[in-house]
Amino acid sequence: MRHVWEHGDERMDRTGVGTRSVFGTMLRFDLSGGRVPLLTTKRVYWKAAAREMLWFLTGSTNIRPLLEQGVTIWSDWPLARYRRETGDAIAQEDFEARIVAEEDFARRWGDLGPVYGKQWVDWPTYRYGPDGRYEKGPGINQVSQVIESLKADPGGRRHIIEGWNVAELDRMALPPCHKTYQFHVIGSGRDARLNCLLYQRSCDVALGLPFNLFGAAMLCRMVAAQTSMRPGELIWAGGDTHLYLNHAELVRTQLAREPAGEPRLALVRVPETIFDYRFEDFAVTDYAPQGPIRAPVAV
Structure with missing residues (x-):
């Protein structure tokens, strides 16, 4: 946040609010032992982020x-x-x-149009019909495919969930920001660890990033549990990484605070499939954040 605010290029953006932006950033988080990247310098409403992730997995829009x-x-x-x-x-x-x-x-x-969940679990396909015209084919459940591919070929390099469907971007209320998730396995058998890399094309550091980090860690934990692996590392990569100009007070307040504590995320239950998780299956402990900091959302 400090780097973006002090060194970012000031520019106008789609919302008309204006940002300070840097391009090409990376963060790494160890997810072992229940660790979870949950900010302590302000309260992150992780319950809302968890419900959102579970909503994505239903395919609802x-x-x-x-x-x-x-x-x-x-x-x-x-x-x-x-x-x-x-x-x-x-x-x-x-x-x-x-x-x-x-x-x-x-x-x-x-x-909202065919946003995140629709692409994750029901990516549309089309095929030639008997009359030579295109007809709608069966949807592709990328999440199911990734879990099966991780089980069958853990050393593969194609364990990807993609949200950026070029053909449907104009029908989405907001094109996907956290667009690509790639999974990677280290070790084998009982020692196998699952890493996840999230590429985010556009990142609102003040409001979006805290939710995105928790959601990605939560997804990695669920996929690891479904493939009988231990969670490894979450790598977050940002494209246009920015702070909105009207978030100055939030930035000043948050940078004046010191991080403290190390929250943990536990899975209370591992259901038969990744689509059967309920909110009650997740518990966050050792989380004592400082107070919330409110700022407007740029639409």
């Missing part, structure tokens, strides 16, 4: 299941579209309440 659990982190984009297209300056709380209460309203205004 509608915010209604998240709002029913009190998770509002995806509301800004459909709310902006609703206001723009209807001219109704509805309050966010009222919009979210209608999404939860009204199924038809949620279907019309709560859908």
Whole structure:
């Protein structure tokens, strides 16, 4: 954060807010012994991040299941579209309440397009039909394929979950930021350790990165458990790594704080498949963060 704020190139961006940005960054985290990259210099709402990751794995693209659990982190984009297209300056709380209460309203205004989960578990395919025209084929569950490939060929170099579907970007409320997950195995048998590399094309360091790190660590832990491996290392690689100019107060406050403690993430239960995890299957301990620091989301 300090490096980006002090040395980043100041530039305008899609949101019109403006950023300070550096390109090409890397962080490494040891996940052994239950370690988890959870910031202590401000409170990270890891429960919301966990619910989001589980929502991705369902393949859902509608915010209604998240709002029913009190998770509002995806509301800004459909709310902006609703206001723009209807001219109704509805309050966010009222919009979210209608999404939860009204199924038809949620279907019309709560859908984000084919974002993360859709690409992860139902990547669309097309094939030639009998009449020579393209017809829709079966969707590809990348998550299932990666788990099976890790079991069958742990030394392989193709254990990848990809969210960047070029053909569908224009239908997404927000193209995937944390776009590519690659898994890598060290050792064998009972000593096998699973590493995960996440490439993030665009990273909001103040608000997005804390969620992204926890979510990636959580996914790595789940995949490791499903393949009978131990978690190894999480490597995070950033493309455009930036801080928004209107986050100056957050940056100053957070940089004045000292990290303390070493949180742990435990899996309480390992279900039959990665799609059967419930929120109650995860427990975070030894987490005593400093207070939350609020800042606006750039949409």
